Amino acid sequence: MKFGIFLAPFHPIGENPTLALERDFELIEKLDALGYDEAWIGEHHSGGWETIASPEVFIAAAAGRTRHIKLGTGVVSLPYHHPLMVADRMVLLDHITRGRVMFGVGPGSLPMDALMLGIDTTVQRPRMNEALGIIIRLFTEEEPITYESDWFTLKNARIQLRPFTRPHMPIAVAAVQSPAGMVAAGEHGAGVLTMDVPRGKDAAAMADFWSIAEETAAKHGKAMDRDEWRVVLHVHLADSREEALRQIRRRAGRYRKEYSEGTTGSAPPSDFTIDEVAEHLVNQGAWCVGTPDDLIAKIEELQHYTGGFGGLMVQAVDWADAEQLHHSYELLARYVMPRFQGSIEGIVASREEAAQGLDHIREVRAAALAKAREDYDRAR
Numbered sequence: 296m297k298f299g300i301f302l303a304p305f306h307p308i309g310e311n312p313t314l315a316l317e318r319d320f321e322l323i324e325k326l327d328a329l330g331y332d333e334a335w336i337g338e339h340h341s342g343g344w345e346t347i348a349s350p351e352v353f354i355a356a357a358a359g360r361t362r363h364i365k366l367g368t369g370v371v372s373l374p375y376h377h378p379l380m381v382a383d384r385m386v387l388l389d390h391i392t393r394g395r396v397m398f399g400v401g402p403g404s405l406p407m408d409a410l411m412l413g414i415d416t417t418v419q420r421p422r423m424n425e426a427l428g429i430i431i432r433l434f435t436e437e438e439p440i441t442y443e444s445d446w447f448t449l450k451n452a453r454i455q456l457r458p459f460t461r462p463h464m465p466i467a468v469a470a471v472q473s474p475a476g477m478v479a480a481g482e483h484g485a486g487v488l489t490m491d492v493p494r495g496k497d498a499a500a501m502a503d504f505w506s507i508a509e510e511t512a513a514k515h516g517k518a519m520d521r522d523e524w525r526v527v528l529h530v531h532l533a534d535s536r537e538e539a540l541r542q543i544r545r546r547a548g549r550y551r552k553e554y555s556e557g558t559t560g561s562a563p564p565s566d567f568t569i570d571e572v573a574e575h576l577v578n579q580g581a582w583c584v585g586t587p588d589d590l591i592a593k594i595e596e597l598q599h600y601t602g603g604f605g606g607l608m609v610q611a612v613d614w615a616d617a618e619q620l621h622h623s624y625e626l627l628a629r630y631v632m633p634r635f636q637g638s639i640e641g642i643v644a645s646r647e648e649a650a651q652g653l654d655h656i657r658e659v660r661a662a663a664l665a666k667a668r669e670d671y672d673r674a675r
Contacts, residue, residue: 296594296635297606298627299333300326301369301488301527303345305612307549312346318617319353320360325621327361329628333525335369335399335488335608341407344554351384358392367397369488370469373426374403374419375412377447381426382433382454389459396460399488400427401469401476405559420475422446427468427483434463467525474507481511486523488608501601525606526597529582531615532623536585539623540574543584546614547573587630594635607635 300322306315323334336353339345347353350368357366371381388396402419403409409416425444432440439451458464467486470476480487487508505524512519531547533539548569555562567575577584583593594607609627613620633639649656
């Protein structure tokens with residue numbers, strides 16, 4: 296299983312935005328050192344909480360500060376951009392990062408972004424799918440492309456710099472609430488970035504959500520790969536459940552009440568106070584706040600409901616002190632990753648084998664020591 300973060304980012308209103316962005320870079324550097332596989336960076340233009348307007352620019356800067364971690368757009372809102380410009384930027388990043396970039400796409404999650412651009416929100420999803428098809432053609436076809444849409448035009452167009460990764464960098468489609476993302480992923484045989492539970496559904500609905508992509512892929516002669524299905528989950532870990540909840544309680548409450556309920560409307564208004572809502576969501580199972588063992592159990596539960604997925608992405612929220620956040624990611628790397636990556640199976644088996652043969656090992660050791668003494672005495 297791959298592990299990483301989904302960095303929108305979410306920074307509380309009222310803090311120094313320059314310092315907040317610096318903390319984002321420092322977090323990715325920390326994850327790179329801890330062996331995380333991926334970081335996905337969002338694109339947003341309104342609302343105040345999510346302050347990265349260009350994931351491509353952020354990724355270019357982050358690439359120079361990291362060595363191994365892969366960096367993805369999470370996501371480029373395709374209806375906001377001309378497809379040729381998107382393709383050119385992604386190919387440039389593919390070369391700059393030497394193949395560490397990933398291309399995540401979506402229709403745009405904040406209605407205010409679309410409204411500011413004069414885009415009818417009902418056309419965002421079909422435009423995303425249309426643009427993605429053209430971008431894949433630009434990645435893979437060498438002959439010029441002419442295409443006329445009601446919102447962009449290509450005339451004998453090609454990208455002059457070919458992808459560093461052949462045939463192109465990994466592609467993933469965001470799928471959050473509507474089935475449109477799963478349909479687009481199936482049509483193009485792309486990976487998927489989805490929340491742990493489609494909004495308004497329970498966990499058992501995830502298998503049905505994935506089947507939409509598989510059915511669509513079959514109609515278009517494509518195949519879906521569960522290893523490229525990444526599930527995004529709100530996570531915070533500490534040495535105890537009580538400590539984990541204490542660390543995030545206030546700022547997590549602000550995030551839920553002021554952002555999800557009060558800015559985007561993605562969550563319905565609740566009667567819980569800022570100090571109560573985090574504990575409610577943890578008890579409800581929407582967030583995993585606790586110990587590494589709690590997260591291991593949560594991943595196993597999600598694997599059961601989904602039928603299997605290939606990546607766990609932590610929804611990065613600036614809801615605790617930097618040291619506490621970094622400790623949470625360190626706990627995940629030390630105790631959760633090995634359980635799902637097979638990295639300690641040989642170590643455990645070797646230790647158990649040694650323990651089972653301990654009496655024989657003692658005999659062998661004693662015989663070796665006795666022989667050494669005998670040889671020494673003989674030599675004297």
